[in-house]
Amino acid sequence: MSKKSSELNLTKIVPYLYVILAVIGIVISFWLTYDKIQILKNPNYKPICDISPIISCGDVMGAKQSNILGVPNPIFGMFAFSLLLGFGLSLLAGATFKKWLWLVINTGALVGFIFFVYLFSQGAFVLHAICPFCFVIWMITPPILWYTTLYNLKEGNLKLKTSIKNWMLKHHGDLLLLWYVAIFLTLIIKFWYYWKTII
DSSP states (O other): OOHHHHSOOHHHHHHHHHHHHHHHHHHHHHHHHHHHHHHHHOTTOOOTTOOSSSBOHHHHHTSGGGEETTEEHHHHHHHHHHHHHHHHHHHHTTOOOOHHHHHHHHHHHHHHHHHHHHHHHHHHHTSOOBOHHHHHHHHHHHHHHHHHHHHHHHTTSSOOOHHHHHHHHHTHHHHHHHHHHHHHHHHHHHTHHHHHHHO
């Protein structure tokens, strides 16, 4: 295999990544919004993802962390993922965008990632519950930031020492996998008292 053929082709990968993950994000955000509305209408409503005292959407939806300034988090998710879907579809259609817009997308992905880390920590260590639908959002947020950042580095929109940039591009999958391993280990260790009862 030639060096050229083995290189990470982010120009082809990123648009498909955006479209696929954005569609997943929109569906999950819509479902969470629906369940949130049902809970507001009927406090006794039980979302289908209320599986156990630990794996529960209802407990998380009822917490103050599930809103920003009184607006449910999933509504922000639907808005953000819809924008990402439009951007991804435009890229697939052959559109090209200025550096500044790519940096805006990168900043938005970073804000989303920081918000994900906050919600993850609140769910695991404050609310002591895992919302399955939220978990899906936790899984799709990191690659959006990761591959947007790698794209901007490769295109020169972001600057980094060449040797570090090349190392990140070469080990992009390994580093993302390492992040997921850290997330899963955290959840396994934190809730081991529960997991061991169902093994």
